[in-house]
Amino acid sequence: MSSTFPSPVTPSLKKLLIVVFALFAVLALDSLYLAGITVLEWSTGRVLQDHFYQIMFLIHLVSGIIAIIPVVVFGALHGRNASPHPNRRAVRAGLALLATAMVLLASGVALTRFGTFELKDPRLREGIYWIHVIAPLVVIWLFVLHRLAGAGLRWRIGGIQAGGALAFFVLVFLLQLPLSSGIPLPPASSVSARDFPKGALAPSLARTVDGNRIPSGILMMDEYCKACHADVHAQWAHSAHRFSSFNNPAYLFSVRETRAFSREITGSDQIARFCAGCHDPVPLFSGAFDDPDFDDRKHPTANVGITCTSCHAITRINSPRGNADYTIAAPRHYPFTYSGNPFLQWVNHQLIKAKPEFHKVSFLKPLHRDPAFCGTCHKVHIPAGVNRYKWLRAQNHYDAYHLSGVSGHGAMSFYYPPKAVHRCSTCHMPATSSDDFGATFLDGSTQLKVHDHQFRAANTALPHLLGSPEHVLDAHRRFLNGALRVDIFGIKEGGQITGTLTAPLRPEIPVLQPGKRYLIEVVLRTLRVGHLFTQGTSDSNQVWLDVTAESGGTIIGRSGAIAEEDDNKGDDKNHGESRKEARKKARVDPWSHFVNAYLLDRRGNRIDRRNAQDIFTKLYDHQIPPGAADVVHFALAIPHDVAGPVTVHVKLQYRKFDTTYLEHFQGDDFIANDLPVTTIAEDRITFPVQASTSSPREVAGPEIAGSGAGDGKKGRQGSMAEKVTNPTVPIPAWERWNDYGIGLLRKGDKGSAKGELRQAEHAFSEVERLGQASGALNLARVYWKEGRLADAGAALRRAARHAPPAPPWVVAWFSGLVNKQNGYFDEAIADFTRILDTDFPEARVREFDFSQDYRVRNELGQTLFERAKRERGPKRRKLRESLLNQAKTQFQHTLVLDPENITAHYNLALIHARLGEPELAEIHRKAHLQYKPDDNAMERAVAIHRRANPAADHAAESIVIYDLQRPGAYGLGGERVSK
Numbered sequence: 016m017s018s019t020f021p022s023p024v025t026p027s028l029k030k031l032l033i034v035v036f037a038l039f040a041v042l043a044l045d046s047l048y049l050a051g052i053t054v055l056e057w058s059t060g061r062v063l064q065d066h067f068y069q070i071m072f073l074i075h076l077v078s079g080i081i082a083i084i085p086v087v088v089f090g091a092l093h094g095r096n097a098s099p100h101p102n103r104r105a106v107r108a109g110l111a112l113l114a115t116a117m118v119l120l121a122s123g124v125a126l127t128r129f130g131t132f133e134l135k136d137p138r139l140r141e142g143i144y145w146i147h148v149i150a151p152l153v154v155i156w157l158f159v160l161h162r163l164a165g166a167g168l169r170w171r172i173g174g175i176q177a178g179g180a181l182a183f184f185v186l187v188f189l190l191q192l193p194l195s196s197g198i199p200l201p202p203a204s205s206v207s208a209r210d211f212p213k214g215a216l217a218p219s220l221a222r223t224v225d226g227n228r229i230p231s232g233i234l235m236m237d238e239y240c241k242a243c244h245a246d247v248h249a250q251w252a253h254s255a256h257r258f259s260s261f262n263n264p265a266y267l268f269s270v271r272e273t274r275a276f277s278r279e280i281t282g283s284d285q286i287a288r289f290c291a292g293c294h295d296p297v298p299l300f301s302g303a304f305d306d307p308d309f310d311d312r313k314h315p316t317a318n319v320g321i322t323c324t325s326c327h328a329i330t331r332i333n334s335p336r337g338n339a340d341y342t343i344a345a346p347r348h349y350p351f352t353y354s355g356n357p358f359l360q361w362v363n364h365q366l367i368k369a370k371p372e373f374h375k376v377s378f379l380k381p382l383h384r385d386p387a388f389c390g391t392c393h394k395v396h397i398p399a400g401v402n403r404y405k406w407l408r409a410q411n412h413y414d415a416y417h418l419s420g421v422s423g424h425g426a427m428s429f430y431y432p433p434k435a436v437h438r439c440s441t442c443h444m445p446a447t448s449s450d451d452f453g454a455t456f457l458d459g460s461t462q463l464k465v466h467d468h469q470f471r472a473a474n475t476a477l478p479h480l481l482g483s484p485e486h487v488l489d490a491h492r493r494f495l496n497g498a499l500r501v502d503i504f505g506i507k508e509g510g511q512i513t514g515t516l517t518a519p520l521r522p523e524i525p526v527l528q529p530g531k532r533y534l535i536e537v538v539l540r541t542l543r544v545g546h547l548f549t550q551g552t553s554d555s556n557q558v559w560l561d562v563t564a565e566s567g568g569t570i571i572g573r574s575g576a577i578a579e580e581d582d583n584k585g586d587d588k589n590h591g592e593s594r595k596e597a598r599k600k601a602r603v604d605p606w607s608h609f610v611n612a613y614l615l616d617r618r619g620n621r622i623d624r625r626n627a628q629d630i631f632t633k634l635y636d637h638q639i640p641p642g643a644a645d646v647v648h649f650a651l652a653i654p655h656d657v658a659g660p661v662t663v664h665v666k667l668q669y670r671k672f673d674t675t676y677l678e679h680f681q682g683d684d685f686i687a688n689d690l691p692v693t694t695i696a697e698d699r700i701t702f703p704v705q706a707s708t709s710s711p712r713e714v715a716g717p718e719i720a721g722s723g724a725g726d727g728k729k730g731r732q733g734s735m736a737e738k739v740t741n742p743t744v745p746i747p748a749w750e751r752w753n754d755y756g757i758g759l760l761r762k763g764d765k766g767s768a769k770g771e772l773r774q775a776e777h778a779f780s781e782v783e784r785l786g787q788a789s790g791a792l793n794l795a796r797v798y799w800k801e802g803r804l805a806d807a808g809a810a811l812r813r814a815a816r817h818a819p820p821a822p823p824w825v826v827a828w829f830s831g832l833v834n835k836q837n838g839y840f841d842e843a844i845a846d847f848t849r850i851l852d853t854d855f856p857e858a859r860v861r862e863f864d865f866s867q868d869y870r871v872r873n874e875l876g877q878t879l880f881e882r883a884k885r886e887r888g889p890k891r892r893k894l895r896e897s898l899l900n901q902a903k904t905q906f907q908h909t910l911v912l913d914p915e916n917i918t919a920h921y922n923l924a925l926i927h928a929r930l931g932e933p934e935l936a937e938i939h940r941k942a943h944l945q946y947k948p949d950d951n952a953m954e955r956a957v958a959i960h961r962r963a964n965p966a967a968d969h970a971a972e973s974i975v976i977y978d979l980q981r982p983g984a985y986g987l988g989g990e991r992v993s994k
Contacts, residue, residue: 023093023096023097023100024093024096025096028089028092028093028096031085031088031089031092032089034085035082035085035086035089038078038081038082038085039082041074041078042075042078042079042082043151045071045072045074045075045078046075046151048068048071049068049071049072049075050148052064052068056372062372062373062376064370064372064373064376065347065373066347066350068373069349069350069366069370069373070350072366072369072370073350073362073366076123076127076365076366076369079120079123079124080124080127082120083120083124086116086117086120087117090113090116090117093109094109094110094113097109102164104164105161105164108157108160108161108164109161111157112154112157112158112160112161115150115153115154115157116150116154118146118150119147119150119151119154122143122144122146122147122150123147125143126140126143126144126147126369127365127368127369128365128368128369128452133368133452135450135452135454135463136463137455137456216288216292216299217285217288217400218285218286218288218289218338218398218400218401219288219289219290219291219292219293219299219338219339220292220333220334220336220337220338220339220340220341221292221293221296221299221300221339221340221341221342221343222333222341222342222343223300223342223343223344224330224342224343224344225344228300228301228302229300229301229343229344229345230301230345231297231298231301231303231315231316233324233345233346234296234297234300234301234319234322234324234325234328235297235315235316235319235322235324236322236323236324237251237319237322237323239352240323240324242364243364243367243368243451243452243453244451244452244453244465245451246447246449246450246451246454246465247449247451247453247465247466247468248323248468250447250467250468250469251323251468251469253469253478253483253484253487254468254469254470255470255472255474255477256320256321256326256468256470257320257321258320258477258481259293259294259295259320259321260294260295260297260298260317260318260319260320260321261295261311261312261317261318262317262318262319262320263320263477264480264680264681265476265480265625265672265676265680266290266294266625267311267312267680268624268625268679268680269290269624269625269626269627269680270287270290270294270295270311271311272624272626273286273287273289273290273626273627273628274286274287276626276628280403283305283307284304284305284307284309285305286400286401286628287304288304289338289397289398289400289401289627290627291304292338292339292392293321293338293339293391293392294321295316295317296321296322296325296343297316297319297322297325298314298316298317300343301316303316324346325343326383327346327377327378327379327383328343328344328345328346328378329341329342329343329380329382329383329388329391330342330343330344330380331382332382332385332387332388332391334914335387335390335394335413335912335913335914336394336396336914336915337390337391337392337393337394337395337396337411337413338391338394338395338396338398339391339392340391341388341391346377346378347377348377349363349366349367349373349374350362350363350366351363368452371452371453384438384440385438386413386416386417386422386437386438386439387413389412389413389439390412390413390417393410393411393412393413394410394411394412394413394414395408395409395410395411396408396409396915397409397627397628397630401627401628402628402629402630402631403628404617404631405945405949406915406945406946407630407631407948408915409627409630410550410551410552410553411547411550412546412547412550412551413546414913415546415547415550415640415641416439416545416546416641417867417912418868418869418870419545419546419640419641419642420432420641420642421435421436421544421545421641421642422435422436422437422545423435423436423437423858423861423862423863423864424863424864424865424867424868425865425868426824426825426827426828426850426865426868426870426871427825427828427829427868427870428641428642428643428825429642429643429644429753429757429789429793430642430643431642431822431861431863432861433861434861434862435861435862435863435864436545437862439545440466442543442545443470443471443472444466444467444468444470445466445467445471446458446460446464446465446466446467447464447465447466447467448462448463448464449463449464449465450463451465453465469487469490471490471491471493471494472491472494472551473491473494473495473549473551473556473669473671474491474671475488475491475492475495475669475670475671475690475691475693476670476671476672476690476691477671478491479689479690479691480690488691491693492691492693495669495693495695496693496694496695496696497542497543497695497696498541498542498543498544498548498695498696499539499540499541499542499544499548499639499667499695499696500538500539500540500542500696500746501537501538501539501560501665501666501667501696501697501698502537502538502540502698502744502746502751502754503520503535503536503537503663503665503698503699503700504518504519504520504536504537504538504646504751504754504755505517505518505519505520505535505536505755506518506520506525506533506534506535506536506702507533507534507536508531508533508534509531509532509533509534510532510533510534510650510651510652510976511534512534512648512771512774512974512976514533514534516536516774516777518536518751518752518755519744519748519751519752519755520700521700521741521742521743521744522743524700524701524702524703524739524741525702526702526703526704526705526736527653527661527702527703527704527705528653528704528705529653529654529655529656529657529704529705530652530653530654530655531652531653532650532651532652532653533650533651533652533653534648534649534650534651534976535648535649535650535651535663535979536646536647536648536755537560537562537646537647537648537649537665537698538644538645538646538647538751538754538755538758539560539610539639539644539645539646539647539667539758540639540643540644540754541639541640541641541642541643541644544639544641545641546641547638547639547640547641548610548638548639548641549610549611549638549669550638552625552671552672553611553612553638554611554612554613554614554622554623554625555623555625555672555673555676556611556669556670556671556672556673557603557609557611557668557669557670557671557672557673557674558609558610558611558667558668558669558670558695559575559603559607559608559609559610559667559668560574560575560607560608560610560647560665560666560667560668561574561575561576561607561665561666561667561668562574562575562649562663562664562665562666562977562979563576563663563664563986564651564661564662564663564664564979565661565662565664566657566658566659566660566661566662566704567657567658567659570986570987571651571653571654571657571661571979571980572649572651572663572979572980572987573604573979573980573984573985573986573987574604574606574607574608574649574977574978574979574981574984575603575604575607575608575666575668576603576604576607576984576985576986576987577601577602577603577604577692577985578600578601578602578603578604578985600674600686600687600688601674601687601688601689602674602688603670603673603674603985604984604985604986605966605967606966606969606977606981606984607977608637608647608970608975608977609637609970610637610638610639610645610667611637611638612633612635612636612637612638613633613634613635613636613637613967613970613971614630614631614632614633614634615631615632615633615634615956615957615960616629616630616631616956617629617631617952617956618956618959619955619956619957619958619959619960619963620960621634621960621964621967623673623675623676623679624676624679625676631952631953631956632948632953632956632957634957634960634961634967634971635967635970635971637970643757643761644754644755644757644758644761645758645761646755646758646759646762646771647975647977648974648975648976648977649976649977649978649979650976650977650978650979650980651663651979651980652980653704657704658704658706659704659737660701660702660703660704660736660737660739661701661702661704662699662700662701662702663699663700663701663702664697664698664699665697665698665699666694666696666697667694667695667696667697668692668693668694668695669692669693669694669695670688670690670691670692670693671690672688672690673688674687674688677690700741701739701740701741702739703736703737703738703739704736704737705736706736706737748785749781749782749785749786749787749789749790752778752779752781752782752785752790753778753779753782753787753789753790753793755778756775756777756778756779756782756793756797757775757793759771759772759774759775759778760772760775760793760796760797760800762973762974763973763974770800770973771974772797772800772801775793775797776794776797779791779793779794779796779797780794783813788814788817788819788820788821789814789821791810791811791813791814791817791821792810792811792814792821792822792825792826792829794806794810795807795808795810795811795814795829795833796829798810799829799832799833804833804836804837807829807833808830808833811826811829811830811833814826822857822858823855823857823858824850824853824855824858824863824865827846827847827849827850828846828847828850828871830842830843830846831843831846831847831850831874831878832874834846835874835877835878835881840878840879840881840882840885841882843874843878844875844878844879844882847871847874847875847878848875850865850868850871851865851866851868851871851872851875852866853865853866867912869908869909869912869913869916869919872905872906872908872909872912873905873906873909873916873918873919873922875902875905876902876903876905876906876909876919876922877902877918877922879898879899879901879902879905880898880899880902880922880925880926882898883895883896883898883899883902883929886898896930899926899929899930900930902922902926903923903926903927903930906918906919906920906922906923906926907919907923910923915942915946916946917943917946917947920939920940920942920943920946921939921943923935923936923939924936924937924939924940924943927939957971
């Protein structure tokens with residue numbers, strides 16, 4: 016019966032069927048190539064997609080879209096003709112074939128991002144992708160069933176056609192497959208044929224992959240990126256990276272000074288390349304920076320900052336030295352990237368969106384997740400080619416983070432996070448909600464997000480200077496808020512370090528006596544900081560403690576006040592105000608406690624212009640490491656006529672630039688320092704004061720008032736202190752004592768200035784009394800610093816036996832130091848080796864890795880060296896040389912992590928000499944001399960500055976007391992304070 020039924024494929028449909036077969040043949044061959052590349056990528060872990068792959072995928076995409084209409088039309092007409100056919104098996108197979116073909120085409124359309132219709136959920140896209148992969152196999156199976164149930168298959172002809180197609184596919188595949196490259200994605204060459212002169216990028220360490228210039232247009236494609244990454248672009252547009260170059264008024268001033276210095280010394284701008292590798296990558300790599308006529312305001316490259324491509328085209332971190340030691344290459348792009356034709360640009364974006372893997376591997380490499388990537392520019396040294404003197408270390412975020420407990424690499428920190436923080440982006444690029452093309456599920460969220468490219472940190476000056484939207488400044492302020500903690504911890508009688516301490520304040524508050532002098536103990540503790548605070552431009556950052564003591568609305572003590580504008584006489588422009596008076600506007604009292612690094616040049620002048628070429632040494636460094644603390648002492652005398660309670664308010668204030676630097680770069684436009692001031696943390700306490708008619712000689716010691724109940728206590732003369740109420744402190748008492756002890760311990764490291772160790776010992780004893788193992792452990796730190804080795808050993812044993820014990824790796828570190836000092840070298844070697852092996856289950860669970868703590872490696876190397884010295888004589892030569900080689904290996908590991916480490920170079924010079932390798936010994940001897948600070952010359956510069964600057968001289972002491980009633984202090988208004 017079926018043989019007499021008219022064929023459902025009419026002559027006209029047969030022509031359409033040929034078109035459908037041709038399109039599916041193209042798609043089949045193309046899919047074989049694409050699938051082959053995908054399988055190889057999965058099996059090798061390499062990205063093999065290249066320009067040819069993108070062309071093949073474009074053919075796949077176009078063929079699939081073209082096939083939609085012929086397939087739909089043929090399926091509809093053929094289905095209508097076949098629907099009454101008595102061969103129901105063939106009809107059912109045909110209908111299933113049509114339905115599956117439609118699923119195949121529909122899934123392809125769903126995976127294509129058309130702009131008006133995009134599926135962004137990665138999980139949904141993955142499911143549809145697998146439908147699209149499996150559907151062709153089902154189509155083939157159903158086509159075979161359909162033909163077998165109907166007209167049959169011509170196996171021989173089909174086999175010849177399929178074999179020929181397959182052979183063609185294999186040939187094309189093998190010709191295009193980069194099997195011999197040996198690297199995941201061969202870096203593209205820069206497109207210009209003009210080579211940089213040898214050393215043209217020095218003294219920056221940045222380089223291009225082939226030594227060629229990269230045209231600026233390739234590095235300035237931010238608008239191209241914006242088309243798919245609008246949210247990220249909007250964030251970056253207000254970031255400090257966007258304004259890193261000559262479009263930053265502060266940097267413009269400083270780099271102009273460096274360029275002028277360079278021209279004076281060398282006759283060219285070469286020295287300023289030291290800055291350009293990080294701040295001005297586009298003019299540097301395009302060659303514009305070296306043009307003598309380069310206009311730093313109007314040149315197209317001068318105001319672009321760190322562009323998207325400047326970061327994302329970096330292909331390699333060359334070393335951990337910093338100073339832009341990276342390699343960059345002109346990135347490879349998809350077809351039609353540079354086309355000006357709107358349609359071809361649309362095709363280009365469709366290719367990227369539909370097949371983004373090549374784009375991802377080109378612009379988001381594993382190195383971008385590595386803190387060392389940030390370290391290339393946030394770790395700085397000043398080479399002799401810049402300062403015309405010698406190598407000097409400058410700012411260094413990277414090592415401070417790397418050696419901290421935050422990173423999980425530091426083996427001797429005071430505090431550790433629950434788990435190591437492996438990336439800078441965790442803090443500085445938090446996940447934010449976005450519907451950008453690149454958005455994905457971050458931080459375990461079910462919401463699509465991107466990493467915030469505003470790079471929120473502490474630059475509150477730029478948003479103000481550039482008039483950015485308020486939300487930009489707010490983001491930085493929120494980031495700063497609570498990064499540290501201020502705790503008014505205790506108070507001492509007599510206003511001296513050795514006075515009797517009442518602490519912790521709250522719940523207990525002493526009743527103060529009129530006419531007596533006290534020392535207020537303020538503790539600063541870093542909380543959400545992964546590197547030194549303040550870091551960055553730590554010489555011009557202005558971070559200080561603002562302290563006010565008042566009673567009855569009258570200020571009786573002040574430190575850290577800002578000079579008010581009405582302290583001056585009128586307006587500079589309208590009333591002829593002197594320049595000196597104008598400079599005082601909004602200037603912080605120079606006798607305040609500043610959390611900064613105070614830098615000097617060789618002539619003893621302060622570095623106050625961000626003039627890197629002149630940096631020579633530090634007068635002092637008040638920065639605080641992560642998970643550490645500082646203690647600041649403030650002296651306050653209670654006036655005889657004070658009748659009510661005394662309130663002390665302490666704020667940690669932050670302003671990006673101090674007034675001197677602002678005046679420098681604003682020049683004639685400077686009126687006052689109006690940069691925003693951010694309060695990072697604060698604390699307030701109210702002390703009851705004994706009301707008495709007694710003469711000052713009759714006043715006795717303080718009574719104690721209960722903070723929580725607000726009760727005053729009766730004094731010895733029968734008078735009553737007014738009731739006060741203070742909020743409770745949520746910090747555990749042991750932690751407050753611990754922070755206090757840490758701050759005291761850290762005060763000074765040389766000679767007799769080794770901190771307030773007696774007071775630190777008392778603080779840590781309280782921690783131990785309160786049941787914390789860190790008390791005994793930190794007592795060991797104190798005893799080690801004092802040289803009390805027996806006491807240190809006993810404290811370490813208590814810390815290890817405590818339930819729960821102190822961090823065993825820190826115990827092992829100090830045990831190793833004590834064993835080494837006592838001459839127990841084998842035991843010390845075992846201690847240090849265990850740390851480097853991270854042989855602690857708890858540490859591994861918390862993702863710590865102490866093998867990268869090169870301080871431990873140096874101690875192990877020195878201990879092995881000392882152990883080798885004991886193996887004397889020819890009979891012990893083999894063991895001696897084995898120990899020396901083991902020590903050498905440790906110091907070589909250190910140099911991998913820190914190439915300028917002077918301890919490693921010094922010891923390697925000694926070891927190579929003992930091993931009979933004089934050439935190698937000389938290399939390390941010279942390196943040690945190159946990197947070793949010139950202490951004698953530095954002491955001379957420090958002495959000059961201290962003689963000329965009383966406030967800085969005072970702040971540079973190892974133990975400093977800030978007088979809240981210093982004559983002339985800002986904010987006291989010149990009033991006479993009774994003492």
